[in-house]
Amino acid sequence: MKKTVILGALTVAGLTAGVAGAATLDDVKARGKLNCGVTTGLTGFAEPDASGEWGGFDVGVCRAVAAAVLGDPTAVEFVPTTGKTRFTALASGEIDMLARNTTWTFSRDTDLKFEFVGVNYYDGQGFMVPKALGVSSAKELSGATVCIQTGTTTELNLADYFRKNNMEYSPVPVETDNEAQQQYLAGACDAYTTDASGLAATRASLETPSDHVVLPEIISKEPLGPLVRHGDNDWGDIVRWTLNALIAAEEYGITSANIEELAAGTENPEVNRILGTEGNLGEMIGLDAEWAKRAISAGGNYGELFAKNIGESTPIGLSRGLNAQWTDGGLLYSPPFR
Incomplete structure (x- = not known):
């Protein structure tokens, strides 16, 4: 969901200033787990099952980041947040990222001192x-x-x-x-x-x-996406490019079923750069060469995550619509991996 009418904005901004510049990547590695803020429970997007295991479309983004950084998609502590508590949890450092049906707006990006790393679902209020x-x-x-x-x-x-x-x-x-x-x-x-x-x-x-x-x-218009704190651009780059890797993987046909085969090398330089067989993209963000491969393997590419959790074959039954790849008339578009 979305945004507070900026009551308490100064408090949130103050908390953000207190943790700005913190090396979140180092904290996550030292802790051995990613603290990811999610909803208190929304079918298909983020909710625990009967055994307490979290699943859903937004949860898939959290797991992809954990896989990229820690090599383990299960190394995530899911922190349920409400519309009121989510921003304080992020600003205070209680969570490392927020993946919770949150709309990218001007004031959140500037006055509340957060950084949206992209859009994982284009939505609108109904x-x-x-x-x-x-x-x-x-x-x-x-x-x-x-x-x-x-x-x-x-x-x-x-x-x-x-x-x-x-x-x-x-x-x-x-x-x-x-x-x-x-x-x-x-x-x-x-x-x-x-x-x-x-x-x-x-x-x-x-x-x-x-x-x-x-x-x-x-x-x-409700562009929903993951966000992090201002002041730690290195961490923002990791979360942003993990999301981009999931989107690009669908465009280039990299799936959970064929990723091992493609990781051996292909004739497509972009695929090779994403999967780490060419170039040094991982080094640029403080990770190893296979960070994106692990992120994609965690739950599949963007299309696989969509279909499994919220797509037309699920009880939720959402069509891709605006969330289709740009090559299919949608708005999904990853910048180049180069």
């Missing part, structure tokens, strides 16, 4: 309502009660949308996806609003998903 409500458009929600997570950009987007369309609404504040689901099912609100991907995940987890409708309107 609405979900009970089918029995008989509503087919968000513009029919005038006078509705709306469940909305506090500490997120959805609050501002919602206010803007209703004001622009001369509609009234009553907000029902919640702190987590689980609380939002409970309030929504209890009838405390007529509609639930959040990122469309989050609505799809919530709907898929309901007992009878067909009893609920995600309305067609998308009222905002």
Whole structure:
């Protein structure tokens, strides 16, 4: 999800200043594990199973970074965070990176002193309502009660949308996806609003998903991606290029099934540079030559992670849409590995 309305921004910025310049890579190596901030539980993106094992699309990014840096995709401590606590956890150094449905915005990038390393899901805010409500458009929600997570950009987007369309609404504040689901099912609100991907995940987890409708309107741009603290560019480079490696791997046909074969060398120089058989890219970021190979092997390339966790064959059923490769009409695009 998204962003706090900058109450407490100075506190977060102050915490960031306190840890700016810290050598996060050295800390992670000394600790022997990556501390990665995630949601408190969102189906398909980040949630623990019955045995406490975390899985999901965002979790896959955390595991890829751990594999690149530590050689072990399981060497991750997952730290659940809410919309309110996530930024303090990152700024204070409690977590090394945040991979939690967080929208890249101007103020987060500058005033809150964080650095977004890229976008792993292009999204937009939408609405979900009970089918029995008989509503087919968000513009029919005038006078509705709306469940909305506090500490997120959805609050501002919602206010803007209703004001622009001369509609009234009553907000029902919640702190987590689980609380939002409970309030929504209890009838405390007529509609639930959040990122469309989050609505799809919530709907898929309901007992009878067909009893609920995600309305067609998308009222905002929500580029979601991992972020780190300002002040440690070396660590930011590692997380950024790990994400890029997953995206580029899909473009160049590097998969969890063929990566060992391709790592023996190919006729494609870009593939060779990614997998470490040519050049010295790993050395440039303080890692060995096979860092990207390990990252991709951890859970597969971007497309494999998408299909396994949130794709059309999963209960969430998301199509690639804007999140398709640029060669397929989407927005996914990694800078060159050279």
